Amino acid sequence: MGQIEQGLERALRTRPIPSSTEARLRFLLTTHQGSTRKVATVLGVSQRTVQRWVTKRSEARRPPGPLQVRTIEEAVLARWQPRVRARRRAQAEAEGFVFHTRARFGFAAPAGSSDDPRVRWITQDLPGEVARELFAARDAGAGEQQQTVILARALGHAYFRGWGRRAHGLHVAFSDVEFADFSID
Numbered sequence: 001m002g003q004i005e006q007g008l009e010r011a012l013r014t015r016p017i018p019s020s021t022e023a024r025l026r027f028l029l030t031t032h033q034g035s036t037r038k039v040a041t042v043l044g045v046s047q048r049t050v051q052r053w054v055t056k057r058s059e060a061r062r063p064p065g066p067l068q069v070r071t072i073e074e075a076v077l078a079r080w081q082p083r084v085r086a087r088r089r090a091q092a093e094a095e096g097f098v099f100h101t102r103a104r105f106g107f108a109a110p111a112g113s114s115d116d117p118r119v120r121w122i123t124q125d126l127p128g129e130v131a132r133e134l135f136a137a138r139d140a141g142a143g144e145q146q147q148t149v150i151l152a153r154a155l156g157h158a159y160f161r162g163w164g165r166r167a168h169g170l171h172v173a174f175s176d177v178e179f180a181d182f183s184i185d
Contacts, residue, residue: 002144003177004151008134009077011097011182012085017076021069024076025054031079042075043068088184092131098183099126099151104176107160117173122159130154148174 001009018024025039032038036050043050045068052062064072099122106117133150152174157164160172 002147003180004134004144004147005138007180007182008138011092011184012088013081014084014088015081017073017080021064021072022054024072025050027076028072028079029054043071089131089135092182092184093128093135095185096125096127097131098185099124099155100179100181100183101151102178103174103180105155105160106173106175107170117175119176119178122155124155124159126154126158148177151180 018027028039028042029036032042036054037047040047040050049062052060053064055061102119102121104117105120105122130150134147137146137150152172155174156170156172160170161168
């Protein structure tokens with residue numbers, strides 16, 4: 001998961017996901033009404049394995065391996081705050097969002113301009129159309145590169161070309177993203 005995808009996920013949540021594997025397993029058990037069988041089906045392991053992970057007896061407890069820890073994390077992420085996520089996504093698509101980033105920006109511009117890439121901190125309001133395009137690309141399975149292209153086009157129009165009032169013909173290259181955060185109010 002790239003920086004943009006992580007930023008979108010953080011923006012859609014209002015509370016952090018449980019940090020420990022034990023807390024994540026408790027959350028999965030709660031969402032599946034305490035059924036270790038249902039949790040085992042979701043995680044692709046046996047019911048007995050889930051029972052060993054969550055038992056109170058220390059001598060019988062077996063911690064999940066690294067692959068299972070990643071599977072548990074993905075299962076929790078998929079089920080964490082579904083109504084809040086849907087509401088915040090609809091709000092971003094309707095009203096837009098604020099995009100905060102530190103990345104390398106360069107330009108393909110007419111002769112005589114400075115097009116050398118350099119690192120910039122940018123905070124910019126972007127409209128709901130950009131949010132719709134980003135979420136549609138993410139839902140279609142687009143990678144970080146395609147999401148970067150969408151944001152570069154939006155930042156080029158909004159930040160560098162002043163919403164179309166200046167620097168016509170300027171094309172923005174957006175790379176080396178250090179962080180990408182989205183604020184949905």
